[in-house]
Amino acid sequence: MALTFAERRQKWDVKLSPFGFISPYFLIFGVFGLFPLVYTAVVSLQKRNLIDAEGAQFIGFGNYEQLLFHDPYFWNSMGNTVSLWLLTTIPQILFALGIAHLLNRRLRGRMFFRMGMILPNITSVAAVTIIFAQLFGRDFGLVNWVLSWFGAGQVDWQAGTASSHTAIAAMVVWRWTGYHALIFLASMQAIPSSMYEAATLDGAKGWQQFWRITVPLLRPQIIFSTVIATTGNMRLLAEPLLFNPGTAAATGGSDRQFQTAALYLYEQGFAKYDFGYSSAIALILAVATMLVAGLSYLVTRRISTD
Amino acid sequence: MRPKTRNRRIRLLAGVGAALVALTAVSACGDSGAAGGKVKLSLGLFGNFGYTDLIKEYQAAHPDIEITERTAAYSDHHKNLAAHLATGAGAADIEAIDTGYVAQFKATPDKFVDLNTVGGDKLKDRWLGWKWAASLGKGGQQIGYGTDVGGLAICYRRDMFKTAGLPEDRDAVSALWPTWQAFFETGKRFQAQAPQGVKFMDGGPTVLNAIVGQAPQGYYDQNDQIIVGSNPALRQGWDLVVDAVKANLSAGLLYSTPQWNTGFTQGQFATVTCPAWMMTKIKDQAPDTAGKWDVAAVPGGGGNWGGSYLTVPKQGKHTKEAADLAAWLTAPEQQAKVFTSKGLLPSVPSLYDDPKITGYTNAFFNNAPVGKVFTDAAKKLNPQYQGPKAGDVQTEFGNAMQRVEQGKQDGPAAWQQLVGDVAKIK
Numbered sequence: 001m002a003l004t005f006a007e008r009r010q011k012w013d014v015k016l017s018p019f020g021f022i023s024p025y026f027l028i029f030g031v032f033g034l035f036p037l038v039y040t041a042v043v044s045l046q047k048r049n050l051i052d053a054e055g056a057q058f059i060g061f062g063n064y065e066q067l068l069f070h071d072p073y074f075w076n077s078m079g080n081t082v083s084l085w086l087l088t089t090i091p092q093i094l095f096a097l098g099i100a101h102l103l104n105r106r107l108r109g110r111m112f113f114r115m116g117m118i119l120p121n122i123t124s125v126a127a128v129t130i131i132f133a134q135l136f137g138r139d140f141g142l143v144n145w146v147l148s149w150f151g152a153g154q155v156d157w158q159a160g161t162a163s164s165h166t167a168i169a170a171m172v173v174w175r176w177t178g179y180h181a182l183i184f185l186a187s188m189q190a191i192p193s194s195m196y197e198a199a200t201l202d203g204a205k206g207w208q209q210f211w212r213i214t215v216p217l218l219r220p221q222i223i224f225s226t227v228i229a230t231t232g233n234m235r236l237l238a239e240p241l242l243f244n245p246g247t248a249a250a251t252g253g254s255d256r257q258f259q260t261a262a263l264y265l266y267e268q269g270f271a272k273y274d275f276g277y278s279s280a281i282a283l284i285l286a287v288a289t290m291l292v293a294g295l296s297y298l299v300t301r302r303i304s305t306d
Numbered sequence: 307m308r309p310k311t312r313n314r315r316i317r318l319l320a321g322v323g324a325a326l327v328a329l330t331a332v333s334a335c336g337d338s339g340a341a342g343g344k345v346k347l348s349l350g351l352f353g354n355f356g357y358t359d360l361i362k363e364y365q366a367a368h369p370d371i372e373i374t375e376r377t378a379a380y381s382d383h384h385k386n387l388a389a390h391l392a393t394g395a396g397a398a399d400i401e402a403i404d405t406g407y408v409a410q411f412k413a414t415p416d417k418f419v420d421l422n423t424v425g426g427d428k429l430k431d432r433w434l435g436w437k438w439a440a441s442l443g444k445g446g447q448q449i450g451y452g453t454d455v456g457g458l459a460i461c462y463r464r465d466m467f468k469t470a471g472l473p474e475d476r477d478a479v480s481a482l483w484p485t486w487q488a489f490f491e492t493g494k495r496f497q498a499q500a501p502q503g504v505k506f507m508d509g510g511p512t513v514l515n516a517i518v519g520q521a522p523q524g525y526y527d528q529n530d531q532i533i534v535g536s537n538p539a540l541r542q543g544w545d546l547v548v549d550a551v552k553a554n555l556s557a558g559l560l561y562s563t564p565q566w567n568t569g570f571t572q573g574q575f576a577t578v579t580c581p582a583w584m585m586t587k588i589k590d591q592a593p594d595t596a597g598k599w600d601v602a603a604v605p606g607g608g609g610n611w612g613g614s615y616l617t618v619p620k621q622g623k624h625t626k627e628a629a630d631l632a633a634w635l636t637a638p639e640q641q642a643k644v645f646t647s648k649g650l651l652p653s654v655p656s657l658y659d660d661p662k663i664t665g666y667t668n669a670f671f672n673n674a675p676v677g678k679v680f681t682d683a684a685k686k687l688n689p690q691y692q693g694p695k696a697g698d699v700q701t702e703f704g705n706a707m708q709r710v711e712q713g714k715q716d717g718p719a720a721w722q723q724l725v726g727d728v729a730k731i732k
């Protein structure tokens with residue numbers, strides 16, 4: 001029997017409406033996510049000046065070949081990226097666990113402390129970085145002043161590789177630890193207290209309870225936080241850029257000692273105007289980020305849940 | 307009936323949602339232009355051009371024009387401008403460009419209004435010949451009107467020189483250093499009796515820029531080839547500055563960084579290479595040091611460092627009005643005002659014999675006759691050809707000298723890496 005127009009419309013409605021409801025997300029993703037990604041991939045196959053799009057030439061994988069096999073500064077920046085990833089992600093997760101544990105108990109004004117944790121996260125990256133760069137200043141920095149109480153000499157934080165990475169990691173860890181701590185805290189509160197009571201009866205100390213009960217039960221949140229932190233920390237740009245403001249900001253130190261891959265991309269694209277080359281860096285960095293995120297997923301997944 | 311109405315309502319919502327998305331996309335590009343009948347012009351600047359009073363004056367004379375200033379840091383400004391030209395949106399109606407970058411931007415003259423087509427060709431004789439020529443595109447298009455030139459001098463702290471047992475008087479100080487060798491010898495004398503925590507100079511890169519600016523050829527030859535590795539003047543200057551750094555004369559600060567700015571306020575150094583625009587910087591940065599600074603001649607004759615242009619990007623809505631404003635701001639009368647208010651050295655030679663300019667003294671710098679010092683320097687100046695990426699080469703020079711100052715490399719190793727690094731600049 002043939003359907004009436006109204007019935008047919010109803011049928012199409014049921015079938016198509018859901019797509020309509022989810023379409024805003026995909027439209028926005030398509031415009032601001034997918035299109036730039038594909039466009040970047042196309043540009044990465046070109047020799048192209050940033051401000052001269054008409055003069056672009058297709059050169060195949062030339063940019064990638066140059067990057068991967070003939071460019072020591074690219075590998076230097078990848079090394080810095082991985083080093084900063086380790087120096088930021090691991091302390092961030094460990095501190096966040098510890099802080100969440102401390103906040104997950106009855107203490108006076110705990111609401112105040114919990115709110116305080118998120119404060120660093122809602123500040124402006126640029127402003128915070130500029131202030132940290134002052135704190136880590138060579139001649140008049142607060143950090144060196146405190147260190148001088150213990151007889152340490154003046155550290156030129158920007159000059160060394162280890163010292164500059166430490167300073168930059170401090171900014172990132174300061175900024176993001178509270179965010180992860182709140183995520184951990186929320187799930188800690190969902191752990192039934194009966195489990196701890198049972199463990200106490202069995203004679204487990206607080207430390208044992210933390211490692212044997214709390215951490216395993218937080219596994220999904222730890223995986224989430226590690227992957228999120230990894231994807232953020234693999235593309236650090238503002239911190240290394242503003243740690244050394246001025247004409248040489250994009251090179252990340254006098255010897256590129258803290259130039260991350262994202263900063264190298266910025267230098268090639270916006271200081272040297274090599275749009276094709278910087279697009280190739282962007283894609284390789286995206287692949288590297290996925291690999292490292294996958295790696296951190298595999299590592300955190302190994303937290304035992306017995 | 308109910309499910310149907312709900313469906314319809316949801317469909318309506320989805321439609322509104324999609325419309326909102328479309329709206330935000332559209333409204334993002336529709337916020338400039340003439341509002342309330344006034345032509346709105348924006349001015350994209352870096353540092354301190356001293357235009358605030360001039361803008362008021364211009365607006366008073368042109369009630370239908372409203373002007374806003376946007377100021378960014380030096381390197382951010384030029385990177386943003388490149389991005390705005392690349393995307394075809396976001397540039398101010400007038401954009402300032404520094405000498406170090408102008409060659410790079412004139413390589414794409416079609417992004418800018420050719421000022422010759424809007425009356426610039428008739429104004430040409432205002433400017434120093436080389437200033438006019440340096441911003442011409444390959445096809446003879448003029449992309450920018452010259453604002454100031456740098457010139458060169460040495461700013462020094464009288465009080466510190468006195469403590470170190472050196473003469474304070476500017477003529478006597480100038481006589482101490484006819485050459486850069488003599489300059490650094492003076493530095494060693496200074497350092498031997500320097501006040502606690504004070505170095506003779508701010509940093510190697512600053513001095514090196516001045517020495518490079520005086521050489522007959524700089525980073526490039528006339529064919530736009532980078533000749534850093536084969537230009538003996540650069541290597542000699544490099545070696546001189548490296549020796550000075552090793553003799554502990556440098557505070558190890560890189561120019562245009564916050565640490566360097568702090569150095570002015572804290573009095574960490576006794577001399578700084580002083581293009582005319584540097585005087586504004588010192589005054590803005592360390593107002594408390596009024597009267598302590600003075601200006602002496604630069605070793606080795608004349609020279610230039612910096613100076614800027616005002617360009618009119620084609621993407622602007624009111625390029626005609628913008629070009630008129632740029633021409634007015636760079637006219638001799640206005641350049642004279644900027645010199646006496648902010649110390650920026652005019653790029654129009656007709657002013658170099660104007661008693662208003664030559665007779666000008668700067669109270670902040672102990673009433674130094676800066677009018678005479680800088681116009682003398684400007685007359686002696688042999689213009690150096692600036693290649694396309696002079697700004698980037700200069701950055702690499704700064705980095706290389708920093709590696710020496712930070713003790714990461716010795717002079718020859720840093721130089722070798724520098725030559726390799728600038729070879730990659732295309």
